[in-house]
Amino acid sequence: MAIHSVWGEAPSWNTLTEGLLIHILGSSAILAAGAFVGTSIVGLSLAIWVAATPNRGKRFFDLLFILPLAVPPYVFAYSYAELVGYGGWLDTWFGTTLDIKNIWGAIFVFTFTLFPYVYLPCRIFLAQKSHWYEVGSSLGLSRYQSQWRLIRPMVLPVAMGGALLAVMEVLNDFGVCKYFGIPTLTVGIMKIWTGYGDYVSAVRLALILMTLVAVILILQPSQKGNDQRLDRTDAKAGKYNALGALFASLVALLSLLLPLSIMIKGVWATGSRVFDHSFALAAWHSCSLACLSAAIAVMVAFAIEFGLRHFPSFLGRRSKSIVLLCYSTPGIIIALGLLLPIVGLDRWMIKNQWTTAVISQSLVLPVLALVIRYTSVAVKSAESGYATVGKHVHESAESLGVPLSRSVFSIDLPLLSPALIAGFVLVFVDVLKELPITMITRPFNYDTLATKAFFMASDERLRESANASLLIVMVSALVLLLLSKKLINGASH
Amino acid sequence: MKNFGKIFTLAVASALAACSGSANKNTEKGEVNVYTQRHYDIDKKVFEDFTRETGIVVNVVTAGADELLAKLETEAELSPCDLFIAVDAGGLTRAKAKGLLQAYTSAVIEKNVMPAYRDTEHLWTGLTMRSRVIAVSTDLKVAEPKNYEDLASPIYKGMILSRSSSSSYNQALLASIIHAGGSETAQNWAKGVVANFARDPQGNDRDQIKDIAAGKGKIALINTYYLGKMQISDDPIEKSALDKVRIIAPNQDNRGAHINVSGAGIAKYAKNKSQAQALLDYLVKPEVQRQFAGANQEYTVDGSFTSEGVLGKLGKFKVDTMPLQILGEKNPEAIQIFDRVGWK
Numbered sequence: 001m002a003i004h005s006v007w008g009e010a011p012s013w014n015t016l017t018e019g020l021l022i023h024i025l026g027s028s029a030i031l032a033a034g035a036f037v038g039t040s041i042v043g044l045s046l047a048i049w050v051a052a053t054p055n056r057g058k059r060f061f062d063l064l065f066i067l068p069l070a071v072p073p074y075v076f077a078y079s080y081a082e083l084v085g086y087g088g089w090l091d092t093w094f095g096t097t098l099d100i101k102n103i104w105g106a107i108f109v110f111t112f113t114l115f116p117y118v119y120l121p122c123r124i125f126l127a128q129k130s131h132w133y134e135v136g137s138s139l140g141l142s143r144y145q146s147q148w149r150l151i152r153p154m155v156l157p158v159a160m161g162g163a164l165l166a167v168m169e170v171l172n173d174f175g176v177c178k179y180f181g182i183p184t185l186t187v188g189i190m191k192i193w194t195g196y197g198d199y200v201s202a203v204r205l206a207l208i209l210m211t212l213v214a215v216i217l218i219l220q221p222s223q224k225g226n227d228q229r230l231d232r233t234d235a236k237a238g239k240y241n242a243l244g245a246l247f248a249s250l251v252a253l254l255s256l257l258l259p260l261s262i263m264i265k266g267v268w269a270t271g272s273r274v275f276d277h278s279f280a281l282a283a284w285h286s287c288s289l290a291c292l293s294a295a296i297a298v299m300v301a302f303a304i305e306f307g308l309r310h311f312p313s314f315l316g317r318r319s320k321s322i323v324l325l326c327y328s329t330p331g332i333i334i335a336l337g338l339l340l341p342i343v344g345l346d347r348w349m350i351k352n353q354w355t356t357a358v359i360s361q362s363l364v365l366p367v368l369a370l371v372i373r374y375t376s377v378a379v380k381s382a383e384s385g386y387a388t389v390g391k392h393v394h395e396s397a398e399s400l401g402v403p404l405s406r407s408v409f410s411i412d413l414p415l416l417s418p419a420l421i422a423g424f425v426l427v428f429v430d431v432l433k434e435l436p437i438t439m440i441t442r443p444f445n446y447d448t449l450a451t452k453a454f455f456m457a458s459d460e461r462l463r464e465s466a467n468a469s470l471l472i473v474m475v476s477a478l479v480l481l482l483l484s485k486k487l488i489n490g491a492s493h
Numbered sequence: 494m495k496n497f498g499k500i501f502t503l504a505v506a507s508a509l510a511a512c513s514g515s516a517n518k519n520t521e522k523g524e525v526n527v528y529t530q531r532h533y534d535i536d537k538k539v540f541e542d543f544t545r546e547t548g549i550v551v552n553v554v555t556a557g558a559d560e561l562l563a564k565l566e567t568e569a570e571l572s573p574c575d576l577f578i579a580v581d582a583g584g585l586t587r588a589k590a591k592g593l594l595q596a597y598t599s600a601v602i603e604k605n606v607m608p609a610y611r612d613t614e615h616l617w618t619g620l621t622m623r624s625r626v627i628a629v630s631t632d633l634k635v636a637e638p639k640n641y642e643d644l645a646s647p648i649y650k651g652m653i654l655s656r657s658s659s660s661s662y663n664q665a666l667l668a669s670i671i672h673a674g675g676s677e678t679a680q681n682w683a684k685g686v687v688a689n690f691a692r693d694p695q696g697n698d699r700d701q702i703k704d705i706a707a708g709k710g711k712i713a714l715i716n717t718y719y720l721g722k723m724q725i726s727d728d729p730i731e732k733s734a735l736d737k738v739r740i741i742a743p744n745q746d747n748r749g750a751h752i753n754v755s756g757a758g759i760a761k762y763a764k765n766k767s768q769a770q771a772l773l774d775y776l777v778k779p780e781v782q783r784q785f786a787g788a789n790q791e792y793t794v795d796g797s798f799t800s801e802g803v804l805g806k807l808g809k810f811k812v813d814t815m816p817l818q819i820l821g822e823k824n825p826e827a828i829q830i831f832d833r834v835g836w837k
Contacts, residue, residue: 020832081696086707087730097707101695181657181695181837191659191828194559269727332560339567346571361573440560444526444552444573455532455555460699460719463728 020188025208028184031106031177032167038111039166042251043118044159048152049244051126061248062123063480068255069116069426070476072433074175075453075469077109078462079262081179101180110170112255117169118162120422121384125158126151128388158384165380168213168328174436175454185209186330206333213328214321260473266466274464278447283471286432286448289363293370294378294427298420300371301378305386306412310394310404320379327376331436335369339441342368366441370431377430378423385419421483429476449475522548525768528561529553529578531620531755535788543775549768558584565593570762575769578620580755581661583668585617586821594758597770605777607796609814610754617758620776621791623718624752624812625666628702628738630711638712640744641670641751645685653686654701654710657694658831662716662753667830668823669751672815676826684834694837699723699731706734713738717807721790742810749811753820754794 050061077100084090084098091097100108136142136150177184185205193202304323308316326334342365346358359365393415397407413420431438433450442448449468456465529536532555540551554561558579565572565588577594579585588594589612596615610619627644629637635648644653656663671679691710701713702723720740723731742750757776759769775781782793792798798809 081700085700086703086734091707097709099692099709101700102693178657178659179696181693183657183659183837187659194557194661336563336567339564343568343571350571358571358573360568360571436560439556440564442554444554446554451555459532460697460722 020183024183024185024188024205027103027182028171028212030103031110031182031184032170034103034107035110035114035170036163036167038107039115039118040159040163042111043115043162044122044155045244046115046248046251047119047122047126047155047159049248050123051151052244063477064252064256065119065248066116066425066480067473067477068113070429070432070473070480071113071256071259072175072435072450072453072469072472073109073113073169073173074179074457075263075465076113076259077106077176077179078457078465079259080105080109082262082462083258103180103182106176106180106182109176110166110173112251114166114169115251115255117166117426118159120426121158121162121381122155124418124422125155125384125388158387161380161384164216165327165377167216171209171213171328172330174330185212189330190332203333206330209330210325210328214325260470263466263470263473266463267470270464271467274467279449279452279467279471282447282449282452282468283475285446286450286472287475289366289370289438289448290428290431293367293374293431294424296367296371297375297378297427298382298424300375301382301423302413302416302420304379305382305416306408309386309391309412323379324376326372327374329373331369331373331434332440334373335365335437335440338365338369338372361443363443366438369437369441370434373434373437374427374430377426378420381419381423381426382416385416385422389415425480425483428479432472432476522550523765523768524550524552525575525765525772526552526573527554527576527578527772528565528574528760529555529576530558530561530580530584531555531578533789535784538788539776539781539784542781543772547771547775549771551772559587562588562591562593565760566591572760572762573764574760575763575765576757576772577760578755578757581665581753581820582756582817583661583665583821583824585612585756585758586818586824588758589614589616589818590821593761595761595763597759597773599770599774601774602777605779605782606794609816610756610794612758612818613816617756618773618777619754619756619794619817621755621782621785621789622752622794622812623716623754623791624742624750624810625662625714625716626720626750626807627741627743628705628713628715628720629741630705631737631739633711637739637741638743639741640747641666642674642682642744644689644712644714645682647685647689649689649712651689651691652711653689654691654704654713655686655694655836656696656698656701658828658836662698663714663836664824664827664831665753665820666714666751667827668820669813669815671823671826671830672819673748673813676830679827680830680834683830683836687834687836699734702738703730703734706737717792718790720807725790740807742807744813745811748815749813752792752812752817754817755791 046061046065050058050065053061080100082088084100086097088097099105141149171184172186173184174186174190176182177187178190185208189202189205189209192205300323304316304320308320339360342360346360350358393411394407397411402410435450435454438448439451439454442451449472453465453468453472456462456468527540537553540553544550554574556564558581561574561577561579562584565574565577568574577588579588594616598611598615598618602611602618606619610622611617627638627641633652638644638646638649643649658664667679667683670682674682696704698715698719699722701710702715704710705713720735723735726732744750757773759766759773763769777794779793779795782795785791786793
């Protein structure tokens with residue numbers, strides 16, 4: 001596909017290079033930078049604050065601050081447009097409307113839907129480093145001082161890794177940017193493809209997108225880089241806590257309570273009319289697809305990280321980079337790029353009369369495409385898991401004569417399990433709200449909650465679409481509830 | 494470790510269940526596989542009625558037109574698709590240009606679909622029609638626009654609200670203006686409209702009406718289909734916004750208001766050809782057309798202009814009779830113009 005895009009005829013490429021491209025790249029860059037800073041600040045501060053709260057509250061907060069991930073950004077955007085627009089609550093109560101449909105509004109939307117990407121790995125990291133508080137107190141530092149001076153510099157690279165995932169998600173977004181009228185790369189790709197029918201220019205744009213992400217990946221700090229650097233800024237301990245609580249409540253309000261209340265309002269008005277048995281079926285499709293894809297993605301991620309840890313090689317690192325790059329490829333290009341070889345395989349099998357069943361019309365296709373797209377999320381998770389496990393663990397296992405085949409189960413998996421479960425949850429929730437791949441690769445009569453929500457929203461029936469959106473959030477909440485205890489607590493042992 | 498066991502078991506179980514789920518087919522009278530861009534509840538009901546009447550099972554995949562076309566193209570002769578449905582002439586024209594459709598016509602189609610709403614080589618047939626009309630604020634202080642062309646007039650400076658140029662509705666409208674007046678006229682028009690914008694393009698069709706109600710601008714373009722949906726909406730905000738605008742059917746003294754159709758064509762490699770033909774004939778039958786018009790606020794394609802609700806109130810108006818396939822042919826040029834004049 002890449003080769004074709006470089007040599008093929010690209011009728012609309014000239015218009016693109018007439019100046020539009022600069023414009024597109026500029027707005028993509030502002031959006032990406034804004035989301036990077038926004039998710040980092042919100043995610044990291046919350047993680048640090050929650051890590052310092054009493055243990056009983058932790059699980060509640062974890063749930064509260066991971067759950068926003070389950071709200072599809074475009075649903076969030078629609079909800080806020082209603083909230084601050086004509087006839088919304090802001091209008092009713094304060095007689096004013098706010099213009100949110102612009103690039104700053106989009107940064108707001110992405111910050112408050114994607115900050116869990118930063119929050120979750122930071123929380124796991126902090127839970128594993130809780131002994132640093134004791135180190136701090138032996139140095140005569142208060143709990144908050146040790147947090148600020150000792151732990152924050154260590155957790156920064158973890159936060160940046162999470163924020164980069166968020167940035168990739170932002171660069172890949174279509175729904176929010178199209179609705180807000182922001183010409184980003186992905187909007188450009190879709191416009192060129194659907195408007196001009198110019199697939200070649202579209203793929204060329206996608207290649208630019210992938211190159212950008214490759215650059216980001218190269219620039220990414222290594223997990224150990226800043227360990228030695230201590231920040232000398234003083235923290236005001238008592239005040240910080242109260243401020244933290246205020247900040248946490250504000251985030252909970254903005255990221256969850258307000259959009260959820262708009263959704264519930266929509267369900268209240270339309271639920272009885274819209275909700276039928278097809279929702280149960282769609283929910284089932286969503287869950288099984290997400291579960292299957294997430295499980296496979298986690299297994300692949302573990303295999304990659306395990307391999308890299310024990311048999312580091314140039315080839316291994318490169319193949320990992322390819323997996324990470326897939327995350328930045330627009331879903332639709334993954335789906336169509338995968339369809340071609342699979343149809344080829346079908347054709348070959350039918351020609352050889354091996355089978356009449358066709359793989360390209362089965363669930364194999366969406367699962368494979370989703371795994372390709374989201375394995376990087378699980379890889380990132382597993383990587384941060386391994387970052388906390390010293391190499392000496394393996395060395396001592398080896399010196400004790402434990403074969404690698406046994407240490408997989410007795411050492412690597414147990415140590416990594418919180419990170420892998422985190423990866424599972426992230427991929428599960430991602431697949432649950434995923435659209436382009438599911439939409440184009442699904443078999444006949446196979447609705448998911450995300451496709452239901454999307455079609456109603458694209459028909460400008462936002463209140464009806466709230467039914468499916470709310471179900472997505474509820475299913476995600478359930479999965480989080482089941483796994484969150486294992487997730488963070490497991491990490492501290 | 495227990496966790497992994499659980500997750501793995503769950504995954505395998507769901508895989509098995511997911512596979513078994515798609516195998517429930519009642520194919521005594523055959524089936525017909527539809528790739529459709531129409532994602533409306535009424536379509537689902539119409540397909541169910543069709544199955545009840547004929548015994549033919551309708552299987553559906555819904556997605557965007559170009560995604561479906563790319564899928565059709567890649568699958569080629571292995572494609573399961575029998576009938577392709579798109580919501581604008583652009584999608585249908587692209588399907589034709591890529592050679593993904595096969596010709597079909599019948600007495601039922603010729604009787605119920607006006608020639609302007611069909612492909613000249615019978616590769617696709619219109620199913621429903623929509624028009625793009627002008628909404629103006631009830632407190633507009635200057636003369637109301639009568640034509641699309643008027644929107645470029647400097648008297649409307651700072652008044653016009655629009656959605657982005659990535660909307661296929663705006664692209665098709667500009668394509669019709671290119672057809673009517675030539676490229677240069679069209680580009681000057683687009684430039685003039687951009688100069689009159691009250692704000693950067695954003696939101697969807699209904700948002701433009703809400704923004705007029707909120708006082709952000711005075712004039713917007715909207716599809717009749719959304720207008721009707723706003724009128725029958727049970728959301729009080731939408732109704733109250735609609736009360737603050739007047740609707741104008743443009744270009745009544747010349748070519749008529751711009752229209753577009755949703756339509757269908759038989760896929761080139763259709764395996765269930767006769768069933769697909771039966772379904773296509775069924776969709777243009779007067780009683781089914783009335784259902785599209787009533788429940789979905791669209792116009793029928795027989796030229797009688799039958800519609801209900803707010804669209805009935807808007808009355809019969811003159812529509813542009815240009816061959817619709819030109820909308821698809823001029824679409825790329827329209828986007829080029831939008832990009833050139835900075836219509837975001």
